[in-house]
Amino acid sequence: MAERERKLAKPGGKVFSAHSLVMEPTDVSRALIRMAHEIIERNHGVGDLIVIGLQTGGVPLATRLRAHLEEITHSLVPLGTLDVAFYRDDYGIRPVLPEEVTLIPCDLTQKTVVLVDDVLFTGRTVRAALDALADHGRARCIQLAVMVDRGHRELPIKPDYVGKNLPTRRDEMVDVSDQGVALGELVDK
Amino acid sequence: MTNVKTGLLDMSDISAVEIRSLIKLASFFSEVAKRPIPKVPVLTGKQVVTAFFEPSTRTRLSFEVAARKLSADVVTFTTATSSLTKGESIKDTALTLRELGGNLLIVRHNCAGVPHQIASWVDIPVINAGDGRHQHPSQALLDCYTISQNFTLTENDFTGLEVVIVGDITNSRVARSCVEAFTTLGARVTLVAGPTLLPAAPVFSANDRVSITEDLDGALATADVVYLLRVQLERMDKNAFPTVREYRTRFGVDRRRSALMKKSAVIMHPGPINRGVEIASDVAEQQNVLIGDQVKNGIAMRMAIIYNLLTSKYEL
Structure with missing residues (x-):
């Protein structure tokens, strides 16, 4: 489950119960290194590149991805964070309050933006993020990196860099944390 | 809410x-x-x-x-x-x-x-x-936000902050909302005004975080926030105070009074300000005046x- 679901889970309500560990922490690390190489290959380096993590689950991954990019290319890559609460389409369906800060260090005009999130599911968060990024300037291109693509898209959105493609049932939950990636579901406490 | x-x-x-x-x-x-x-x-x-x-x-x-x-x-x-x-x-x-x-x-x-x-x-x-x-609740809330930006607080707890509210308390909806908001967050509030500018009914006495004085100089020395109210000539009884000059002498913040304040203290005002009445024109230009932030x-x-x-x- 993405970080926001984790936070919204009410105490005393349903809790996440993992039934299988899909990626070990070392698998996540290896995937990040591979994705960093793919990003550099696709963009012929990291010039004009900026990595932006989606609050909150995408930010730790974006931080690690950016560290790999800097290490491999020996150059500096800016890092930003983005909270998309004000761009969502589900007000009134569930609580939508911003959780964390949006910090985009520069105008995005003519930049190559790598947007990072933990789990790609319906695509609605990414849709909101694209709208939000447009308000920070006209990027040259926006690419999407996710640790897990679990399918069930509701919008025509496709990731550019994927840690793992994970077929899931719609009612399952994917949890990305320091302990790796787990597949499970919400169960009564 | x-x-x-x-x-x-x-x-x-x-x-x-x-x-x-x-x-x-x-x-x-x-x-x-x-x-x-x-x-x-x-x-x-x-x-x-x-x-x-x-x-x-x-x-x-x-x-x-x-x-x-x-x-x-x-x-x-x-x-x-x-x-x-x-x-x-x-x-x-x-x-x-x-x-x-x-x-x-x-x-x-x-x-x-x-x-x-x-x-x-x-x-x-x-x-x-x-x-x-x-x-005037939205004013009080924006003032809480402004105070929170200017002091190092944990979890926006105002405990330990001394707020002095000066002026025409009786006609001021801002004062009523601010007293409630500041004390709810834990601040202590001192109201500075003469008897004619205070409400007749004891509306503030039930709140044990609120005290009342006529001594502005004394209150300024310990204040973290000095909140000046506008003199509301449109709402005022004709006899609330004899002259604008007397009001300025007793309750206006000029350079002398501003020097009595702590270095870290800030001055706030809900606007519009009457320059030369509740605040001297040169004081209004000081760095620690947060009217623009408000x-x-x-x-x-x-x-x-x-x-x-x-x-x-x-x-x-």
């Missing part, structure tokens, strides 16, 4: 937890203001109606700017050009504004309680933008209030 249906009418309806949530939300909207496109699409399709039955520049503009930055449509109602001049009642006016598709009513009136009354007639949230001498934060806090009332069916 928990009651989304009635809206934001009174500071006494709001808990410390809710004030702190609104401060946090406002800080997100301050960040929005710094973006290349300082606007978010959250309230697209919502209609915000400002109904000001009493003149106002900054509060009405601030609410309208806030609503527009959230992409809401804004409809402005002003008394002078309305059917009120033909004798239409406030109730019928309010119901009409509701039927025109308003999702939120922002009301100011020179009689206390009118926003509350309107809230009982319509089924949409109402924000009290100032009712007579009674309440105006800027007013937009962010009003965005937070509107956003909260129109998007969330949930408690903060």
